[in-house]
Amino acid sequence: MFDPFFGEIFGVMAATMTMLSGLPQAVKTIRTKSAKDLSWGTCLLLFFGVFFWFLYGKT
Secondary structure, three states, X not given: OOOHHHHHHXXXXXXHHHHHOOHHHXXXXXXXXXXXXXXXXXXXXXXXXXXXXXXXXXX
């Protein structure tokens, strides 16, 4: 479906985004000293990371 080159890019992007997805939540928790709310950055990084894993699997 996609060029294998794009598959590699999708894989790298997916791995990077899912690996770093917990970082915004950690920073927010440290800054506010409360884990009450969820960081939008965490949600977005995880969503797009999983989306790129899906694209990676399609290549």
